[in-house]
Amino acid sequence: MAEKKMVEAITSMEDNFSQWYTDVVHKAELVRHSGVRGCMYVQPYGTALWENIRNELDARFKATGHENVMLPMFIPESLLQKEKDHVEGFAPEVAWVTHGGSEKLTERLCIRPTSEVLFCDYYAGIVQSWRDLPKLYNQWASVCRWEKTTRPFLRTLEFYWQEGHTLHETAEEAQAETEQMLNVYADFAEQHLAMPVIKGRKTDKEKFAGAVATYTIEALMHDGQALQAGTSHYFGDGFTRAFDINFTGRSGKVEYPHQTSWGMSTRIIGGIIMTHGDNSGLVMPPKVAPVQVIVLPIAQHKPGVIEGANAIADSLKDIARVKVDASDNSPGWKFAQWEMKGVPLRVECGPRDLEAGTCVVVMRHNREKITVNISDLPMQIPVLLQQVHDGLYQKALAHREEMTHTATTLEEICSIAKTKPGFIKAMWCGDLACEMQLKEQAGVTSRCIPFEQEKIADSCICCGKPAKEMVYWGRAY
RNA sequence: CGGGACGUGGCGAAGUUUGGUAUCGCGCCUGGUUUGGGACCAGGAUGCCGCAGGUUCGAAUCCUGUCGUCCCGACCA
Numbered sequence: 001m002a003e004k005k006m007v008e009a010i011t012s013m014e015d016n017f018s019q020w021y022t023d024v025v026h027k028a029e030l031v032r033h034s035g036v037r038g039c040m041y042v043q044p045y046g047t048a049l050w051e052n053i054r055n056e057l058d059a060r061f062k063a064t065g066h067e068n069v070m071l072p073m074f075i076p077e078s079l080l081q082k083e084k085d086h087v088e089g090f091a092p093e094v095a096w097v098t099h100g101g102s103e104k105l106t107e108r109l110c111i112r113p114t115s116e117v118l119f120c121d122y123y124a125g126i127v128q129s130w131r132d133l134p135k136l137y138n139q140w141a142s143v144c145r146w147e148k149t150t151r152p153f154l155r156t157l158e159f160y161w162q163e164g165h166t167l168h169e170t171a172e173e174a175q176a177e178t179e180q181m182l183n184v185y186a187d188f189a190e191q192h193l194a195m196p197v198i199k200g201r202k203t204d205k206e207k208f209a210g211a212v213a214t215y216t217i218e219a220l221m222h223d224g225q226a227l228q229a230g231t232s233h234y235f236g237d238g239f240t241r242a243f244d245i246n247f248t249g250r251s252g253k254v255e256y257p258h259q260t261s262w263g264m265s266t267r268i269i270g271g272i273i274m275t276h277g278d279n280s281g282l283v284m285p286p287k288v289a290p291v292q293v294i295v296l297p298i299a300q301h302k303p304g305v306i307e308g309a310n311a312i313a314d315s316l317k318d319i320a321r322v323k324v325d326a327s328d329n330s331p332g333w334k335f336a337q338w339e340m341k342g343v344p345l346r347v348e349c350g351p352r353d354l355e356a357g358t359c360v361v362v363m364r365h366n367r368e369k370i371t372v373n374i375s376d377l378p379m380q381i382p383v384l385l386q387q388v389h390d391g392l393y394q395k396a397l398a399h400r401e402e403m404t405h406t407a408t409t410l411e412e413i414c415s416i417a418k419t420k421p422g423f424i425k426a427m428w429c430g431d432l433a434c435e436m437q438l439k440e441q442a443g444v445t446s447r448c449i450p451f452e453q454e455k456i457a458d459s460c461i462c463c464g465k466p467a468k469e470m471v472y473w474g475r476a477y
Numbered sequence: 478c479g480g481g482a483c484g485u486g487g488c489g490a491a492g493u494u495u496g497g498u499a500u501c502g503c504g505c506c507u508g509g510u511u512u513g514g515g516a517c518c519a520g521g522a523u524g525c526c527g528c529a530g531g532u533u534c535g536a537a538u539c540c541u542g543u544c545g546u547c548c549c550g551a552c553c554a
Contacts, residue, residue, distance in 0.1 A: 332514040
């Protein structure tokens with residue numbers, strides 16, 4: 001018995017958070033390792049989760065006027081070279097194709113690490129007049145970055161994402177787009193994933209290669225490390241000048257359009273796991289859960305029980321993603337199995353319940369049990385799913401607040417960074433030197449300059465000069 | 478990329494020091510009994526011991542290389 005439990009156990013997160021994460025990813029049957037370093041086989045359950053995320057985001061992009069396109073996975077070296085900061089940022093981690101069949105290529109091709117330059121090359125051919133703007137595009141694709149260390153979802157060589165790329169007549173319009181998409185991400189994270197996020201701007205040191213400004217939503221994971229959950233960049237006209245994308249403006253003059261890009265990736269799945277998961281495994285936010293309600297017949301050999309379970313599932317099929325587990329595993333096995341997979345609601349129905357016209361509903365995140373009349377289920381399930389969502393959000397928010405500290409002296413920030421995981425709020429003068437020093441001495445990096453500023457001191461925590469802004473510092477995935 | 482650990486049926490391990498018929502638990506298949514927190518009995522199947530070389534009469538075991546995994550650190554939009 002004890003031995004058996006060992007076999008199935010998930011390492012507890014207090015013992016080793018990284019190992020816990022790895023265990024959950026595998027026990028919940030999200031992915032398996034492929035034979036290629038850092039690349040994963042995404043299993044049906046993981047794929048279904050991603051599809052739910054993708055479908056919702058896609059709908060939100062379309063609702064804000066964007067169209068999907070598909071660009072190639074290869075980038076000729078000369079094209080990648082066109083924007084200096086960009087190539088410097090990405091060249092160290094791209095994969096190169098040098099041969100096609102037995103033929104050696106005259107110019108090697110990189111496998112896209114991101115598609116800015118492809119979009120630029122594309123735009124150059126289709127934009128001539130101010131009437132051609134804006135271009136509001138998005139693509140769903142996978143990209144490749146040759147990372148040194150990899151972890152499922154959080155950092156893989158190949159990962160799936162969407163990348164929005166837009167082109168605008170004016171800087172103001174492009175900036176508004178950048179902000180709009182950051183808000184789309186933030187709203188999605190909070191309303192759909194029950195993941196509280198802090199909206200803000202990245203420092204110059206942390207911003208995207210080639211961007212004028214990078215905006216971010218930062219979430220705090222259960223272990224106190226930060227995760228950039230989504231990002232939105234304003235490029236100004238740096239790329240459009242480098243790629244000679246121009247148009248004839250309203251006044252008849254040649255102008256360069258202003259550009260944005262924004263992305264969210266399968267990394268967000270890692271974020272879901274590390275925000276809501278517990279020592280029994282995954283906890284799925286209801287709105288993206290591949291299975292929202294698992295119906296478990298108890299003593300299913302008895303007459304009418306499976307039929308009863310099927311009838312319950314049938315009554316919910318238009319209301320929630322529901323599944324009946326009528327496999328011949330024991331009930332205890334099924335409880336543990338579906339908890340590992342994080343299904344938000346479990347409906348148990350045995351002969352006693354069915355006779356009484358009731359069932360037991362158990363919430364995954366707090367294991368609360370309630371008895372519900374079967375006839376009330378179609379009305380109750382949406383309420384309960386929302387309750388789980390709210391519960392998850394509140395729990396994550398409370399956790400983040402508990403793990404957010406304030407520091408006003410260098411000594412204090414070093415001591416907090418060493419002893420208390422989480423965010424540290426501190427004032428900053430805006431100098432790179434201070435940012436570097438905090439990394440060096442406290443081991444923290446700037447996570448974001450939040451839009452919602454608080455003045456916690458007058459001077460920079462590092463150099464003592466007048467502070468420009470309050471920054472969230474921490475360690476990041 | 479550094480430091481450490483590791484790779485043996487689907488999963489978890491023993492066996493490697495000292496070379497000699499590949500073992501155990503779980504899972505899987507068949508049949509039966511069970512069923513409200515990881516059930517039980519009986520029978521059965523599944524291995525180029527990560528891969529490639531080498532040493533040897535003989536390699537899971539020794540040597541070399543390589544691929545992959547995990548943890549810590551560095552690096553990373």
